[in-house]
Structures are given as structure tokens and as C-alpha cells.
Amino acid sequence: MATYRVLVSDPISEKGVEALAAAPGISVDVNTGLKPEELLKIIGDYHGLVVRSETKVTAELLAAATNLKAVGRAGVGVDNIDRKAATDHGVIVMNTPTGNTISTAEHAFTLMLSAARNIGPAHSAVLKGDFKAARKAYQGIELNTKRLAILGMGRIGTEFAKRAQAFNMTVVAYDPFLTQTRADELKVELAATPDEALKGADVVTLHVPLTPDTNRLINAERLALMNKGALVINCARGGLIDEEALKAAIESGHIAGAGLDVFEVEPPPNDHPLFTLNKHVVFTPHLGASTNEAQENVGIQVAEQLRDFFVTGEIRNAINMPSLDAKALAEVGPYLGLARALGKLLAKLGPAGPDSLRVSYHGALAKKDTGLVSRTVLTALLEASHQEGQVNIVNVPAVAAQLGLDLVESTINAKTEFNELLVAELRKGEARYRVAGTIIGRSPRIVEIDHLYVDCNISGRFLLVENDDRPGIVGVIGTALGAASVNIANMDLSRTADRSRALTLMEVDSEPPAALIDQLRSTPGILRVLTLDL
Numbered sequence: 001m002a003t004y005r006v007l008v009s010d011p012i013s014e015k016g017v018e019a020l021a022a023a024p025g026i027s028v029d030v031n032t033g034l035k036p037e038e039l040l041k042i043i044g045d046y047h048g049l050v051v052r053s054e055t056k057v058t059a060e061l062l063a064a065a066t067n068l069k070a071v072g073r074a075g076v077g078v079d080n081i082d083r084k085a086a087t088d089h090g091v092i093v094m095n096t097p098t099g100n101t102i103s104t105a106e107h108a109f110t111l112m113l114s115a116a117r118n119i120g121p122a123h124s125a126v127l128k129g130d131f132k133a134a135r136k137a138y139q140g141i142e143l144n145t146k147r148l149a150i151l152g153m154g155r156i157g158t159e160f161a162k163r164a165q166a167f168n169m170t171v172v173a174y175d176p177f178l179t180q181t182r183a184d185e186l187k188v189e190l191a192a193t194p195d196e197a198l199k200g201a202d203v204v205t206l207h208v209p210l211t212p213d214t215n216r217l218i219n220a221e222r223l224a225l226m227n228k229g230a231l232v233i234n235c236a237r238g239g240l241i242d243e244e245a246l247k248a249a250i251e252s253g254h255i256a257g258a259g260l261d262v263f264e265v266e267p268p269p270n271d272h273p274l275f276t277l278n279k280h281v282v283f284t285p286h287l288g289a290s291t292n293e294a295q296e297n298v299g300i301q302v303a304e305q306l307r308d309f310f311v312t313g314e315i316r317n318a319i320n321m322p323s324l325d326a327k328a329l330a331e332v333g334p335y336l337g338l339a340r341a342l343g344k345l346l347a348k349l350g351p352a353g354p355d356s357l358r359v360s361y362h363g364a365l366a367k368k369d370t371g372l373v374s375r376t377v378l379t380a381l382l383e384a385s386h387q388e389g390q391v392n393i394v395n396v397p398a399v400a401a402q403l404g405l406d407l408v409e410s411t412i413n414a415k416t417e418f419n420e421l422l423v424a425e426l427r428k429g430e431a432r433y434r435v436a437g438t439i440i441g442r443s444p445r446i447v448e449i450d451h452l453y454v455d456c457n458i459s460g461r462f463l464l465v466e467n468d469d470r471p472g473i474v475g476v477i478g479t480a481l482g483a484a485s486v487n488i489a490n491m492d493l494s495r496t497a498d499r500s501r502a503l504t505l506m507e508v509d510s511e512p513p514a515a516l517i518d519q520l521r522s523t524p525g526i527l528r529v530l531t532l533d534l
């Protein structure tokens, strides 16, 4: 069994490490707090990497990670991982989206309560002996009946809303994917834009991922839309807020305070612009997910996801390719070998620079989750013209797009002579190259090559001869193979209904020598000779 080495480069729960180390064929090294240059030196030894938000999985690191197959993020945010570079290098990226939802919602709520009641500066004042002065200085506000804007109504935003409703706040939410029906269900007002949500809000809380679109979502203009004395809560990502604009809004008195768990640059520099405003802002060092419960959840989840990926090929919570759970994998798993064989076959049969690969699923197969099957055909097709390891199921759509090759998938419920049929067709202009296969019993079989029926294994060495359908040709082929000491293990004959073309497909025990191929190609009546290594 292959051994996969996994590096855990940020602290995760011990139970997570144990779950990973207990998996067959996986060895784990925990080495946290490495400097980027130290990580760069060792990453080439690893097949898997487990991170939280501290390790920066950059394009440079991924380029050096020549054996890396998967990055597991024990948490939600993946803005520390260069997703495009990971995809280009064929590295699957998975996160654990649900494990820290409640902890983060609770932490954000804690920050809102702390900001409303000046808990941070009041605590410091008591310790400094300023008890009396602090009683005067730190009068807070009630949250009861206040208007709360939630930007990002996903898992954490939704949990925050429930807690705010229990505090009798009015909740307005903006999220491009929030429908009116869902907003009604959650009893929140649906805002059509972030500005609409912020207008007249007393508190804003952010629960969106950091992306180029959400960078500095909260700027001076948007802060100005909020009520005077409003609070800003950020337990998502620092880059969502223009920190200088927040500072100016607090200094002007328009914004009363903030609760910040995250910073644009982490750790923040000692002279961070907001640190001088510590009477108004409560800070925590990115602690949203730092609870015993959340860390155990995400540690175990990431371990199980990586284990299943390496051991069974199951893909869960991947952010750069379709997921495939155990049930779906069991259904389509037997087709993956067939898909590889069809892709390899098309690479031999088809032209250079095809326009499109069309993969269609017939009969019962049409109802299955076949995204991975299509990718596997495409990968096997493109592997033939790329260096080993350059194309895989993760980066294959990007590689195909660069080549101008479209992948078109379709499902056809109509019955064929087989219960299930997988058809792959390569097109270039008007030309079509079509192969098909199915599973008979438990055995995957290639059953069609360019509209000629065959019955052939999906692995082995083959000689494919297309010839005029006339007497004597099979004898000529057999004699030539015998003279070259190439033993025929299996032979399959097929011809078109009008007898214009015949196909002889032979499984052979040894590589047919070049001289034999040349001899067959120059034989009258033989139209095409190909060797296939499936």
C-alpha cells in the first residue's frame, strides 16, 4: 500500500492528529510555527498538508510541493490558500465548513455585547484602580430594539441572527444568495444591497468570506450610512474593513465602538492604527474558532476528510472540484477505470487539437453523480500529450480550457442495449471519434469503437487493425503476428452492417515490434493499425 506523508503545519486538536495517524498508509508529522522558508524546504516530501489560518499556502509553496495532492483546512476561511495555484498544480483543497460555526457566532456575539458595554476598557480601568472614573466613563447601550445589519447570511450569520432575535434586535440581512423565502423563514428583513442593510443600522456584523469582491466591504461611505453611535463587529476577516476609515469614523464620534477578532495583517503590528482607540474597540487575537468544541470538530473532520481522500478517493468539502461522497463514489467507482480506458483510447484514435470531448451517460447511469467520471475521461485523454503528473482530476478543466477543448456532458435516459452506457466522443470540426463502454456483471468492458461493436477488457496491450471486410485479411494479420512471435491472447472481430469496414481488435501478450506495425500498414486492404496500452 502506498504511504502518504501528511504535514500538520498549524496546531489542530490531538484527536485530529490521532485520527489521521491511525489511517492505513498515512504517516503524520506535526511541525507547527515554521517560517515560510523552512516550510518551503520540506514541503516537497509531503502528499498532504493540514493548515489553519496561519500557514500561507502560496503559489511559491505549491510550486515547491511536487508531491502534494491535498490541502486540508481545519476551519472555514481559505483566503490563506492560493486556490488558483493549487488548482493549476492539481492539488485538491478541502475545508471543514460546519465545525466552528457556533463557536464563531458566539464569539462575534460576545464582541457585540463587549462593545455595547465597554467591557474591554472597563476591565483595564478596574485593574488600573480607576474604578470610580470608569463607572462614569463607560456607560453603554442596550441592544434591545436596536437595528442590526448582518452582511453574509451563511452559517455563522444565520446563527448570529437567531441570537440577536433572542435579544429583541431587529435584523436586516444582505447576502447575494439570500432569497425572500429564506429571509421570511429566518424572520429577517432582506436588504437588496449592503448599503440598504447599513442605512440606519445601529450595529453591523460581518460574516462573509474575504475575496477580491468583499475586500474593504466596509469603507468610509458605508460607515457614514449607519446611525450615529453605531457599533462595528468583525469576526470574519480583517481585510473586509478599511481600518483607517474605521479609525476616522470612531475619532469623529460617528461610530461609537467596534469589536474586532481579525485584522488585515495578522498578527497586527504594534502600531496598528486602531490600537490607540482601545477605549472604543475591543480586540481579540483571531479567537472565533478557538474553543475546545470547535477545534475538536474541525480537527477530526479535516483528518477524516484527508484520510478518506487518500484511502478511498472520497472527496468531501473540496473547494476546487466537485465533491463525491462515499455513496456516490460506490455508485460511480466501477466506472472510473472504464473512463480512464476510454480517455486513453480516444487519445490514440482521435486527432490532435480536438474541439470538444462529449461524455454522455445512458440508462441508469444518467441518474448518477458522474462529474468525476467525465473528469477522468478528460484526464486520461490529456495525460497522453502531457508529462507525467502534469494533468490530474483537479486541474484538468483548467488544462483543457487552455487548449481550447470543451468538455460537454449530457445524460440520456432512453434505453440502449445495455442497462448503462458511458459514451465518450471527441470532435474536431465535422469529424467524430466515438468509444463506449459499460459494466457487464462486475466487469468493465469497452463495447464500441467508432460505431463498431467490440467486447474488450479495459486494461492490457492491444493491437487494433481496421481493414476492408474481405476474406483472408484476418489470416494475413495472424500470420504476421506469429512470424513476429507476438502471441494473441484474445481476438474480437467486428464489421459495419454494410460490410464497408471491419475491425480486428487483438489483446497481445507482448509489444508488437515496429517492423510488424509497418508490415501490417503496408498490407493491401488494411486501413489503420494502432497499438494501444490501456
Ligand SMILES: NC(=O)c1ccc[n+]([C@@H]2O[C@H](COP(=O)([O-])OP(=O)(O)OC[C@H]3O[C@@H](n4cnc5c(N)ncnc54)[C@H](O)[C@@H]3O)[C@@H](O)[C@H]2O)c1
Residues within 6 Å of the ligand: 075, 076, 077, 078, 097, 100, 101, 104, 151, 152, 153, 154, 155, 156, 157, 174, 175, 176, 177, 207, 208, 209, 210, 213, 214, 235, 236, 237, 261, 262, 286, 287, 288, 289, 290
Ligand atoms: N474569526 C474566526 O475565527 C472565524 C471562524 C470561522 C469563520 N470565519 C470567517 O467567517 C466567514 C463566514 O463563515 P461561514 O461559515 O458563515 O461561511 P458561509 O459560506 O456559510 O457564509 C458566507 C456567506 O457570505 C455570503 N457572501 C459572499 N459574498 C458576499 C457579499 N459580497 N456580501 C454579502 N454576503 C456575501 C455567501 O453567500 C454566504 O452565504 C468565513 O469565510 C471565514 O472567513 C472566521
Ligand SMILES: O=C(O)[C@H](O)COP(=O)(O)O
Residues within 6 Å of the ligand: 052, 053, 054, 074, 075, 076, 077, 078, 100, 286, 287, 288, 289, 290
Ligand atoms: O476561517 C476560520 O475557520 C477561522 O478564521 C478560524 O481560523 P483558525 O483556524 O486559524 O483559528
